[in-house]
Amino acid sequence: MNHRRARLGQVTGCLRRGYLGPEEAGKHLRFFSVKISISALASLAVVAGVALSAGPALAHASEQGFVLLLPTDVYIAAGGASVGLTVVLLALLPPGAAEAVFRTVRLWPASAAFRHVTSCLAAVLLAFLVWRGFTGSRDPSVNPMPLFVWTVWWIGLVTLQGLVGHHWRWTNPWTGPAAVLARLTGARAPWRYPRWLGHWPAVVIFLAFAGFLLADPAPSDPARLAAYAGAYWYVALLGLVLFGPAWMVRAEGITVLMRIYARMAVLGRDRGRVAAGLPGWQVIRLKAPPLALAVFTLVLLGTGSFDGLNETFWWMGVLGVNPLEFPGRSAVIVQTLAGLVACNLGLIGAFAGCLWLGERLAGTQRPLKQAFCLFAPSILPIALAYHVAHYLTALLVDGQYVLKALNDPLGNGASLLGLAEFYVTTGFFNTPGTVKLIWLTQAGVVVAGHVIAILLAHALALKDTPGTRRAVLGQAPLAAFMVAYTVFGLWLLASPRGL
Secondary structure (H helix, E strand, C coil): CCHHHHHHHHHHHHHHHCCCCHHHHHHHHHHCCCCCCHHHHHHHHHHHHHHHCCCEEECCECCECCEEECCHHHHHHHHHHHHHHHHHHHHHCCCCHHHHHCCEEEEEECCCCCHHHHHHHHHHHHHHHHHHHHHCCCCCCCCHHHHHHHHHHHHHHHHHHHHCCCCHHHHCCCHHHHHHHHHHHCCCCCCCCCHHHCCHHHHHHHHHHHHHHHHCCCCCCHHHHHHHHHHHHHHHHHHHHHHCHHHHHHHCHHHHHHHHHHCCCCEEEECCEEEEECCCHHHHHCCCCCHHHHHHHHHHHHHHHHHHHCCEHHHHHHHCCCHHHCCCHHHCHHHHHHHHHHHHHHHHHHHHHHHHHHHHHHCCCCCHHHHHHHHHHHHHHHHHHHHHHHCHHHHHHHHHHHHHHHHCCCCCCCCCCCCCCCCCCCHHHCCHHHHHHHHHHHHHHHHHHHHHHHHHHHHHHHHHCCCHHHHHHHHHHHHHHHHHHHHHHHHHHCCCECC
């Protein structure tokens, strides 16, 4: 990635915020062979002050800085205005207009053929990745273990699950091996999953995963990641063998993550056939989730938001850390974990507060728990949009390393894909046209996610609330919350990172 340009943007940001004096800034710039005199640095600060007053846009990818100077106040205002106008338009449209947007087209008969075969193949692939994690290169950009976990699965497969369809039926690495064990032993699950636990174990497991991703000192270390992934695979398989399928759909955090994102996909099942519709159409068709699953939905958004927040200059200021002299993850583990929990609790509290106020404005007698479960799925488009926008630049860069790993999976100089002369490039970060396209794509995804979320919330409100006027009144605080979150999300894209 363009480290020099990123460092230059970070230095000017720190200079403007008072983290650095001119001499110290010059020292950091000389480290990158940038020779700037004090007078030139002062001039640079003036120019940067004008440009940065509009807000510098930065998309972080794999803990690397990418600074892009754009008039982000214009983009943020336009994004917030577009979402706000969507709210006004929905209030003026006739009843049923929002739900009509989510009509579907039924296609071919649904089938889950060969899912146990592909699941076994996924387990074999995971075993290979774990082996390579222990025996391969220590470089995360070369070893296939971190590349496939963080780029192929966490970015690629999670995005495909939310945008296209429920591929996890075929790609999860547990159901096939469990079916093989059941066939060989003839045994059934000896225990029944406790119903009172609900989806709460999945919430805890996902938060533990998020803590590892955001706070662990070396989440991309191949051997460390292989140890965690291998141990988790065995524990999840044991839970499936002992408690049966209920363990997978209620307690196993990764499967619950995938199943809940599948509700957002264009393709889904409708009365035994594959159907296609606007992302979110399945949310309208399905019943309101139980409380724990509704909380899981909010945790997805809160975790994604904190993933973007915890590297900003603002967060570094909260921690009292100089962004250009970051002491390393190991120095802020407790603070990061505390921030992750606080961000999720704050989001859940704000969401519940908006719903409580909306119920009072509408004059309905619906309990807060019922309203929370009803409207929580409307947050899914926002969570998925943040996931896509946040990791877009990582996919553009690390996806090239994935191709190199596929070309030479054993690291023995092979060229399976004929890419012997393939070189990873980040040249598209140096061209104004492509840089602007990347950022506008990120901003557009965020805005589109919020617009779909408002459409979903409106359709859900009309579905469960008698009368258009009462539904609109009840939805007003939630709509205001979504508009504010649009501005917040675009600000995250426009905030420089300190790591």
